[in-house]
Amino acid sequence: AQKVTQAQTEISVVEKEDVTLDCVYETRDTTYYLFWYKQPPSGELVFLIRRNSFDEQNEISGRYSWNFQKSTSSFNFTITASQVVDSAVYFCALSEWYNNDMRFGAGTRLTVKP
Amino acid sequence: GAGVSQSPSNKVTEKGKDVELRCDPISGHTALYWYRQSLGQGLEFLIYFQGNSAPDKSGLPSDRFSAERTGGSVSTLTIQRTQQEDSAVYLCASSLDMGNPSTDTQYFGPGTRLTVL
Numbered sequence: 001a002q003k004v005t006q007a008q009t010e011i012s013v014v015e016k017e018d019v020t021l022d023c024v025y026e027t028r029d030t031t032y033y034l035f036w037y038k039q040p041p042s043g044e045l046v047f048l049i050r051r052n053s054f055d056e057q058n059e060i061s062g063r064y065s066w067n068f069q070k071s072t073s074s075f076n077f078t079i080t081a082s083q084v085v086d087s088a089v090y091f092c093a094l095s096e097w098y099n100n101d102m103r104f105g106a107g108t109r110l111t112v113k114p
Numbered sequence: 115g116a117g118v119s120q121s122p123s124n125k126v127t128e129k130g131k132d133v134e135l136r137c138d139p140i141s142g143h144t145a146l147y148w149y150r151q152s153l154g155q156g157l158e159f160l161i162y163f164q165g166n167s168a169p170d171k172s173g174l175p176s177d178r179f180s181a182e183r184t185g186g187s188v189s190t191l192t193i194q195r196t197q198q199e200d201s202a203v204y205l206c207a208s209s210l211d212m213g214n215p216s217t218d219t220q221y222f223g224p225g226t227r228l229t230v231l
Contacts, residue, residue, distance in 0.1 A: 043203065046222075047222075091157065102147075
Protein backbone atom coordinates (compact mmCIF):
# COMPACT_ATOMS: atom_id res chain seq x y z
CA ALA A 1 0.00 0.00 0.00
CA GLN A 2 1.14 3.51 -0.68
CA LYS A 3 2.24 5.85 2.10
CA VAL A 4 3.34 9.47 2.22
CA THR A 5 5.40 10.97 5.03
CA GLN A 6 5.84 14.66 5.67
CA ALA A 7 8.10 14.69 8.68
CA GLN A 8 7.99 18.45 9.17
CA THR A 9 4.81 19.30 11.05
CA GLU A 10 5.43 23.03 11.21
CA ILE A 11 7.99 25.37 9.71
CA SER A 12 8.40 29.05 10.45
CA VAL A 13 10.58 31.34 8.37
CA VAL A 14 11.06 35.04 7.88
CA GLU A 15 10.01 36.60 4.62
CA LYS A 16 12.54 36.27 1.79
CA GLU A 17 14.08 33.13 3.25
CA ASP A 18 14.14 29.98 1.15
CA VAL A 19 12.33 26.97 2.59
CA THR A 20 12.16 23.31 1.60
CA LEU A 21 9.25 21.06 2.47
CA ASP A 22 10.12 17.39 2.56
CA CYS A 23 8.03 14.54 1.22
CA VAL A 24 8.98 10.86 1.31
CA TYR A 25 6.75 8.22 -0.21
CA GLU A 26 6.38 4.45 -0.33
CA THR A 27 4.82 2.45 -3.13
CA ARG A 28 5.15 -0.96 -4.74
CA ASP A 29 4.00 0.30 -8.11
CA THR A 30 6.44 1.31 -10.78
CA THR A 31 3.90 3.74 -12.22
CA TYR A 32 2.61 6.34 -9.84
CA TYR A 33 1.87 10.04 -9.55
CA LEU A 34 2.98 12.58 -6.99
CA PHE A 35 1.23 15.81 -6.12
CA TRP A 36 1.60 18.90 -4.01
CA TYR A 37 -1.43 20.85 -2.83
CA LYS A 38 -1.60 24.11 -0.89
CA GLN A 39 -4.28 24.70 1.71
CA PRO A 40 -4.43 28.39 2.67
CA PRO A 41 -6.35 29.57 5.75
CA SER A 42 -9.50 29.74 3.62
CA GLY A 43 -9.40 25.94 3.61
CA GLU A 44 -9.68 25.15 -0.10
CA LEU A 45 -7.00 22.84 -1.45
CA VAL A 46 -5.16 24.35 -4.39
CA PHE A 47 -3.41 22.07 -6.86
CA LEU A 48 0.25 23.00 -7.36
CA ILE A 49 1.92 20.24 -9.31
CA ARG A 50 1.63 16.69 -10.59
CA ARG A 51 4.66 14.56 -11.38
CA ASN A 52 4.65 11.14 -13.08
CA SER A 53 7.00 8.45 -11.81
CA PHE A 54 8.77 8.09 -15.15
CA ASP A 55 9.65 11.79 -15.32
CA GLU A 56 12.40 12.72 -12.88
CA GLN A 57 13.06 16.13 -14.30
CA ASN A 58 12.95 18.85 -11.73
CA GLU A 59 10.27 21.45 -12.15
CA ILE A 60 10.45 25.18 -11.60
CA SER A 61 7.50 27.52 -11.59
CA GLY A 62 8.33 31.04 -10.52
CA ARG A 63 9.48 30.91 -6.90
CA TYR A 64 8.41 27.26 -6.59
CA SER A 65 10.58 24.30 -7.48
CA TRP A 66 10.24 20.57 -7.00
CA ASN A 67 12.98 17.97 -6.69
CA PHE A 68 11.87 14.43 -7.52
CA GLN A 69 14.37 11.68 -6.69
CA LYS A 70 13.26 8.08 -7.16
CA SER A 71 16.49 6.81 -5.58
CA THR A 72 15.45 8.27 -2.23
CA SER A 73 11.67 8.14 -2.85
CA SER A 74 11.42 11.85 -2.22
CA PHE A 75 9.52 14.67 -3.83
CA ASN A 76 10.62 17.85 -2.06
CA PHE A 77 9.18 21.30 -2.58
CA THR A 78 11.22 24.49 -2.30
CA ILE A 79 9.90 28.02 -2.08
CA THR A 80 12.50 30.63 -2.91
CA ALA A 81 12.29 34.11 -1.37
CA SER A 82 9.23 33.19 0.65
CA GLN A 83 6.39 35.67 1.09
CA VAL A 84 3.72 36.05 3.74
CA VAL A 85 1.11 34.85 1.23
CA ASP A 86 2.92 31.51 1.10
CA SER A 87 1.70 30.80 4.63
CA ALA A 88 -0.46 27.69 4.38
CA VAL A 89 -0.54 23.97 4.99
CA TYR A 90 1.13 22.07 2.18
CA PHE A 91 0.20 18.50 1.40
CA CYS A 92 2.14 15.96 -0.59
CA ALA A 93 0.11 13.11 -2.10
CA LEU A 94 0.65 9.88 -4.01
CA SER A 95 -1.62 8.06 -6.42
CA GLU A 96 -0.80 4.66 -7.85
CA TRP A 97 -1.68 3.55 -11.35
CA TYR A 98 -5.45 3.33 -11.62
CA ASN A 99 -5.79 3.36 -7.85
CA ASN A 100 -8.62 5.63 -6.80
CA ASP A 101 -7.20 6.08 -3.31
CA MET A 102 -4.93 9.13 -3.44
CA ARG A 103 -2.91 8.99 -0.24
CA PHE A 104 -2.02 12.27 1.43
CA GLY A 105 0.73 13.11 3.88
CA ALA A 106 -0.19 14.75 7.17
CA GLY A 107 0.80 18.15 5.82
CA THR A 108 3.37 20.77 6.75
CA ARG A 109 2.18 24.07 8.15
CA LEU A 110 4.36 26.86 6.80
CA THR A 111 4.30 30.25 8.48
CA VAL A 112 6.12 33.10 6.79
CA LYS A 113 6.62 36.07 9.07
CA PRO A 114 7.10 39.59 7.74
CA GLY B 115 -18.33 29.66 -10.48
CA ALA B 116 -16.52 26.97 -12.39
CA GLY B 117 -15.03 25.13 -9.42
CA VAL B 118 -16.25 22.38 -7.14
CA SER B 119 -18.90 23.62 -4.75
CA GLN B 120 -20.01 22.13 -1.45
CA SER B 121 -22.86 22.84 0.91
CA PRO B 122 -23.33 23.63 3.64
CA SER B 123 -20.02 25.25 4.46
CA ASN B 124 -20.60 24.58 8.14
CA LYS B 125 -22.86 22.10 9.90
CA VAL B 126 -23.37 21.69 13.62
CA THR B 127 -25.40 18.73 14.74
CA GLU B 128 -26.15 16.74 17.83
CA LYS B 129 -24.79 13.30 18.46
CA GLY B 130 -27.09 10.66 17.02
CA LYS B 131 -28.58 12.81 14.29
CA ASP B 132 -28.18 12.14 10.57
CA VAL B 133 -26.49 14.67 8.29
CA GLU B 134 -26.26 15.12 4.53
CA LEU B 135 -23.41 16.90 2.80
CA ARG B 136 -23.64 17.96 -0.82
CA CYS B 137 -21.05 18.26 -3.57
CA ASP B 138 -21.39 19.80 -7.03
CA PRO B 139 -18.44 18.78 -9.20
CA ILE B 140 -16.90 20.79 -12.00
CA SER B 141 -19.05 20.55 -15.09
CA GLY B 142 -17.85 17.76 -17.37
CA HIS B 143 -15.88 15.97 -14.67
CA THR B 144 -16.89 12.32 -14.53
CA ALA B 145 -14.98 11.35 -11.40
CA LEU B 146 -15.93 12.49 -7.90
CA TYR B 147 -14.16 11.85 -4.60
CA TRP B 148 -14.95 12.38 -0.95
CA TYR B 149 -12.27 12.88 1.68
CA ARG B 150 -12.29 13.58 5.38
CA GLN B 151 -9.80 15.88 7.08
CA SER B 152 -9.73 15.66 10.84
CA LEU B 153 -8.22 18.49 12.87
CA GLY B 154 -4.50 18.78 12.14
CA GLN B 155 -4.50 15.67 9.99
CA GLY B 156 -4.03 14.87 6.35
CA LEU B 157 -6.83 13.82 4.07
CA GLU B 158 -8.45 10.44 4.42
CA PHE B 159 -10.03 8.95 1.29
CA LEU B 160 -13.65 7.92 1.74
CA ILE B 161 -15.28 7.07 -1.59
CA TYR B 162 -14.88 7.46 -5.34
CA PHE B 163 -17.43 7.65 -8.14
CA GLN B 164 -16.63 7.26 -11.83
CA GLY B 165 -19.47 7.79 -14.27
CA ASN B 166 -22.11 5.10 -13.90
CA SER B 167 -19.75 2.49 -12.48
CA ALA B 168 -20.19 1.06 -9.00
CA PRO B 169 -18.45 3.37 -6.51
CA ASP B 170 -15.25 2.47 -4.72
CA LYS B 171 -16.37 2.51 -1.08
CA SER B 172 -13.16 1.09 0.34
CA GLY B 173 -12.42 4.17 2.44
CA LEU B 174 -15.73 4.50 4.26
CA PRO B 175 -14.95 4.12 7.97
CA SER B 176 -18.20 2.45 8.99
CA ASP B 177 -21.64 1.47 7.72
CA ARG B 178 -22.98 4.74 9.11
CA PHE B 179 -21.38 6.44 6.12
CA SER B 180 -22.90 6.25 2.67
CA ALA B 181 -22.82 8.30 -0.49
CA GLU B 182 -24.70 8.50 -3.72
CA ARG B 183 -24.30 10.33 -6.95
CA THR B 184 -27.41 11.07 -8.93
CA GLY B 185 -27.32 11.57 -12.67
CA GLY B 186 -23.56 11.33 -12.70
CA SER B 187 -23.22 14.82 -11.27
CA VAL B 188 -24.21 15.97 -7.76
CA SER B 189 -23.19 13.75 -4.87
CA THR B 190 -24.51 13.48 -1.33
CA LEU B 191 -22.52 12.06 1.56
CA THR B 192 -24.75 10.86 4.39
CA ILE B 193 -23.62 10.15 7.91
CA GLN B 194 -26.18 8.38 10.06
CA ARG B 195 -26.27 8.48 13.87
CA THR B 196 -23.38 10.93 13.99
CA GLN B 197 -20.70 10.53 16.63
CA GLN B 198 -18.32 13.14 18.02
CA GLU B 199 -15.42 11.50 16.21
CA ASP B 200 -17.15 12.28 12.93
CA SER B 201 -16.32 15.96 13.49
CA ALA B 202 -14.04 16.97 10.63
CA VAL B 203 -13.91 18.85 7.37
CA TYR B 204 -15.38 16.83 4.55
CA LEU B 205 -13.81 17.64 1.20
CA CYS B 206 -15.09 16.78 -2.21
CA ALA B 207 -12.97 16.67 -5.36
CA SER B 208 -13.67 16.04 -9.01
CA SER B 209 -11.55 15.15 -12.00
CA LEU B 210 -11.97 14.50 -15.69
CA ASP B 211 -10.88 10.88 -15.26
CA MET B 212 -10.68 10.43 -19.00
CA GLY B 213 -9.05 7.02 -18.51
CA ASN B 214 -5.58 8.50 -18.48
CA PRO B 215 -4.18 8.72 -14.95
CA SER B 216 -1.04 10.35 -16.24
CA THR B 217 -2.93 13.56 -16.90
CA ASP B 218 -5.91 13.38 -14.57
CA THR B 219 -5.85 15.75 -11.58
CA GLN B 220 -8.29 16.22 -8.72
CA TYR B 221 -9.67 19.66 -7.97
CA PHE B 222 -11.10 20.28 -4.54
CA GLY B 223 -14.08 22.13 -3.17
CA PRO B 224 -13.98 24.38 -0.09
CA GLY B 225 -15.22 21.64 2.21
CA THR B 226 -17.96 21.27 4.79
CA ARG B 227 -16.93 21.67 8.40
CA LEU B 228 -18.99 19.23 10.46
CA THR B 229 -19.18 19.59 14.22
CA VAL B 230 -20.94 16.93 16.24
CA LEU B 231 -21.81 18.06 19.75
